[in-house]
Amino acid sequence: TFKQVDPLAPVVVLVPHDALALHLRQLVLNTGHGMLGVSFFTWSTFAREVADWSFLQEGWQPLPLFAARRILRQLLAEERSENYFTPLVRQPGFARGLLTTLTEHKQAEVRPQEVQHFLEHARLTGVYRQKIASLRALYDGYEIFLHAHALYDEEDLLTRAAQLLPARREPTTFLLYG
Numbered sequence: 001t002f003k004q005v006d007p008l009a010p011v012v013v014l015v016p017h018d019a020l021a022l023h024l025r026q027l028v029l030n031t032g033h034g035m036l037g038v039s040f041f042t043w044s045t046f047a048r049e050v051a052d053w054s055f056l057q058e059g060w061q062p063l064p065l066f067a068a069r070r071i072l073r074q075l076l077a078e079e080r081s082e083n084y085f086t087p088l089v090r091q092p093g094f095a096r097g098l099l100t101t102l103t104e105h106k107q108a109e110v111r112p113q114e115v116q117h118f119l120e121h122a123r124l125t126g127v128y129r130q131k132i133a134s135l136r137a138l139y140d141g142y143e144i145f146l147h148a149h150a151l152y153d154e155e156d157l158l159t160r161a162a163q164l165l166p167a168r169r170e171p172t173t174f175l176l177y178g
Contacts, residue, residue, distance in 0.1 A: 002173050010037045010170075014046055015177040024177070044154050047161035050168075054160060055152050063146065063153045069095040072102075075141040084127075084134035102139050106155035112140035 002011050015021045021040035028038055041049070052062075076089040088094045105115070115136040124132060146153065152160075 008037055010172040011039070011175065012046070012172055013038065013040045013175045013177055014043055015040060016043065018042055020177065043158065047154075047157045051157055051160040051164055054164065055157070058150075060150045060152050062157070063151045067151075068099050068142070068153060071142055071145050072098055072138060075138055075145070078141075082134075083137060084130045085138070098138065101135065102142060103155055105139060106153075107158075109159075112136055112143060115139060 002009060013021075013024060015024065021042060024040055055062075072095050073089055076083055076086050085094075085098065105111075115132065119129065119132055119136065122132075145151075146156070
């Protein structure tokens with residue numbers, strides 16, 4: 001519809017993964033409308049296009065692939081008896097699951113301080129309190145590690161891109177798939 005109004009107008013379609021972007025490119029090509037001015041990006045690729053430079057200007061580097069799981073394993077090894085999750089560190093998939101939990105917290109903009117605030121006010125007891133306190137300690141340690149080493153992860157990149165987008169002045173139509 002946007003291309004019928006102005007065939008040269010730029011349109012960016014943001015999709016969750018590469019396979020969908022490829023599929024949608026094929027659909028657009030098969031309609032006969034062509035691809036002129038239509039770009040498909042995953043959210044993270046688009047965020048890199050928008051925000052990578054701002055981190056690099058500040059001297060920050062992207063977190064290397066698979067480094068997040070190693071950081072969490074190291075944090076658990078350092079905390080030994082204090083952290084509820086320490087005995088699980090060698091379990092297959094545990095670090096990946098823990099990283100997923102931290103990623104979901106970051107995406108929801110729930111920071112370690114807010115988890116601590118929850119702990120202080122929720123009147124939790126026993127194992128449940130220990131689990132939440134251990135999660136908060138790991139989350140806090142992970143964030144401290146990233147900042148101490150001037151590293152940013154994909155969630156930091158997405159947050160920065162969302163902060164920078166309002167300042168951009170371009171006549172591009174952005175569409176979110178889904």
